[in-house]
Amino acid sequence: MAIEVSNKQVILRDFVQGFPKEPDMYVTSGTVTLTVPEGSSGVLVKNLYLSCDPYMRGRGTATLTPSTLDPVVDSGNQGFKEGDLVWGVTGWEEYSLITTPEVLFKIKHSDDIPLSYYTGLLGMPGMTAYAGFFEVCSPKKGDTVFVSAASGAVGQLVGQFAKLTGCYVVGSAGRKDKVDLLKNKFKFDDAFNYKEEKDLDAALKRYFPEGIDIYFDNVGGKMLDAVLFNMRMHGRIAVCGMISQYNLQQPEGVHNLVQMVVRQIHMVGFLVHDYFQLYPKYLNLIDQLYIFIYYNDNEV
Amino acid sequence: MAIEVSNKQVILRDFVQGFPKEPDMYVTSGTVTLTVPEGSSGVLVKNLYLSCDPYMRGRGTATLTPSTLDPVVDSGNQGFKEGDLVWGVTGWEEYSLITTPEVLFKIKHSDDIPLSYYTGLLGMPGMTAYAGFFEVCSPKKGDTVFVSAASGAVGQLVGQFAKLTGCYVVGSAGRKDKVDLLKNKFKFDDAFNYKEEKDLDAALKRYFPEGIDIYFDNVGGKMLDAVLFNMRMHGRIAVCGMISQYNLQQPEGVHNLVQMVVRQIHMVGFLVHDYFQLYPKYLNLIDQLYIFIYYNDNEV
Numbered sequence: 001m002a003i004e005v006s007n008k009q010v011i012l013r014d015f016v017q018g019f020p021k022e023p024d025m026y027v028t029s030g031t032v033t034l035t036v037p038e039g040s041s042g043v044l045v046k047n048l049y050l051s052c053d054p055y056m057r058g059r060g061t062a063t064l065t066p067s068t069l070d071p072v073v074d075s076g077n078q079g080f081k082e083g084d085l086v087w088g089v090t091g092w093e094e095y096s097l098i099t100t101p102e103v104l105f106k107i108k109h110s111d112d113i114p115l116s117y118y119t120g121l122l123g124m125p126g127m128t129a130y131a132g133f134f135e136v137c138s139p140k141k142g143d144t145v146f147v148s149a150a151s152g153a154v155g156q157l158v159g160q161f162a163k164l165t166g167c168y169v170v171g172s173a174g175r176k177d178k179v180d181l182l183k184n185k186f187k188f189d190d191a192f193n194y195k196e197e198k199d200l201d202a203a204l205k206r207y208f209p210e211g212i213d214i215y216f217d218n219v220g221g222k223m224l225d226a227v228l229f230n231m232r233m234h235g236r237i238a239v240c241g242m243i244s245q246y247n248l249q250q251p252e253g254v255h256n257l258v259q260m261v262v263r264q265i266h267m268v269g270f271l272v273h274d275y276f277q278l279y280p281k282y283l284n285l286i287d288q289l290y291i292f293i294y295y296n297d298n299e300v
Numbered sequence: 301m302a303i304e305v306s307n308k309q310v311i312l313r314d315f316v317q318g319f320p321k322e323p324d325m326y327v328t329s330g331t332v333t334l335t336v337p338e339g340s341s342g343v344l345v346k347n348l349y350l351s352c353d354p355y356m357r358g359r360g361t362a363t364l365t366p367s368t369l370d371p372v373v374d375s376g377n378q379g380f381k382e383g384d385l386v387w388g389v390t391g392w393e394e395y396s397l398i399t400t401p402e403v404l405f406k407i408k409h410s411d412d413i414p415l416s417y418y419t420g421l422l423g424m425p426g427m428t429a430y431a432g433f434f435e436v437c438s439p440k441k442g443d444t445v446f447v448s449a450a451s452g453a454v455g456q457l458v459g460q461f462a463k464l465t466g467c468y469v470v471g472s473a474g475r476k477d478k479v480d481l482l483k484n485k486f487k488f489d490d491a492f493n494y495k496e497e498k499d500l501d502a503a504l505k506r507y508f509p510e511g512i513d514i515y516f517d518n519v520g521g522k523m524l525d526a527v528l529f530n531m532r533m534h535g536r537i538a539v540c541g542m543i544s545q546y547n548l549q550q551p552e553g554v555h556n557l558v559q560m561v562v563r564q565i566h567m568v569g570f571l572v573h574d575y576f577q578l579y580p581k582y583l584n585l586i587d588q589l590y591i592f593i594y595y596n597d598n599e600v
Binding site: 220224239240241242245246250251252253254255256257258259260261262263264265266267268269270271274 | 520524539540541542545546550551552553554555556557558559560561562563564565566567568569570571574
């Protein structure tokens with residue numbers, strides 16, 4: 001007989017306007033059957049770790065979709081069996097039935113890697129940093145790199161990948177302790193608190209007197225506008241997110257796009273899902289670089 | 301003895317603010333020696349045809365730099381000799397000493413091609429359309445293509461290249477006779493007058509109910525903003541120019557850049573100079589396509 005257990009879920013009431021507030025979400029408890037439905041090729045997982053990622057802000061209503069680490073509870077899919085450890089995109093709930101198992105990745109656990117890393121360094125944020133920096137920006141030794149929201153799960157890795165590539169890298173963040181982390185732990189060449197800069201253009205000129213080759217954009221808005229005036233010829237902008245805009249009723253205008261032509265800029269918006277086929281390649285890279293990388297599991 | 305002749309020039313007084321007006325320019329007449337200076341590897345040309353191109357608006361002061369067709373008068377460069385017909389970027393004047401002859405292209409004149417075409421179809425605007433459409437946008441059969449300022453020297457060719465590639469192509473222009481040209485002569489699938497559209501988003505949705513794969517942007521501003529909301533996933537935007545912005549004191553804001561991420565858009569600003577090495581390839585293509593192409597020498 002199918003076993004039923006309770007399944008706690010965090011649900012969004014409605015599409016969130018402005019900054020998300022606690023009343024926008026509620027906790028509910030339903031039940032879930034611990035077997036996949038007859039004939040389904042889905043995979044039932046128990047969520048061990050859930051992350052709260054900026055990209056979730058762009059989602060509509062219903063269950064939040066964080067990245068996760070889970071053991072398979074039951075599987076109707078021949079690629080997965082009970083007990084497999086997997087990570088992927090799931091719901092903010094205790095158990096999830098994944099009907100598109102191509103978004104799940106099996107992991108081989110080793111004791112020296114915290115399991116929670118599969119919601120960060122070894123999961124979606126890590127792959128985002130990897131794809132956005134290496135695949136979108138084609139970095140080379142000596143390039144100047146600017147990263148906004150640089151202490152976040154993605155930004156902190158972009159900076160370290162840039163350093164390991166031989167680039168000069170500067171990050172921005174919005175709090176002193178984050179700026180300190182960037183300089184002292186994440187090995188950025190320099191960092192600044194954008195909230196303390198009256199003139200972002202002047203700040204960028206201070207750190208990049210010769211201009212920026214690569215901008216890894218996590219914020220959009222005013223910072224993007226200032227960056228456009230500081231890009232070098234043939235500069236590349238990877239647009240990973242625009243978090244400065246997500247909570248605004250009316251997005252800010254970006255005024256300096258003419259610089260796209262003047263400076264022959266490539267600007268590419270990307271979603272990590274397009275690059276998941278590179279995950280094995282990414283794991284190999286991290287395997288080699290692991291001892292050089294500082295990963296802060298709690299920083300967002 | 302070196303022969304001196306008069307050299308009439310059109311000169312910009314200063315960097316132009318707002319719409320260019322006649323007093324912003326003046327005509328002057330100096331003299332020019334009809335030999336290149338001793339030891340120079342420059343090329344002296346007599347300008348036969350000069351074009352007036354939108355990109356000139358972005359230039360600073362001093363001589364205007366149109367594209368041109370010229371015979372060589374004297375040459376200190378072994379690649380060119382007296383009497384060669386060349387096109388390239390020169391000054392708005394009767395004679396120009398070109399000190400960077402790598403921007404000059406020799407032509408073989410044939411009687412069935414008007415010489416003036418080397419300031420258009422067979423010159424800089426043609427190469428711009430070719431590079432921007434084929435090299436930047438990677439078009440394929442069935443793609444939906446939108447071109448703004450579509451009756452211009454560049455846009456009219458982009459539309460025809462798109463049709464010859466098997467794309468569906470719609471253009472916008474700002475006057476009825478231009479719209480008629482687009483539909484009747486330049487073989488666009490459809491065209492509209494953007495000045496008659498209250499809601500650009502609605503206009504684009506009318507012509508592209510399934511969205512836009514490729515946007516060839518000549519105008520920037522409000523049209524770009526509306527296009528961003530109508531791009532298909534992995535859409536490509538070639539930013540050739542932003543003429544709606546050149547005469548504004550303060551450029552308009554583009555508010556919908558978040559769509560870059562949501563729709564994974566590639567937006568590439570380009571200048572034709574990066575692609576001039578492809579000119580022989582382009583000439584070959586036009587050689588094959590010539591009978592299919594309608595070129596309007598006067599339209600801008």
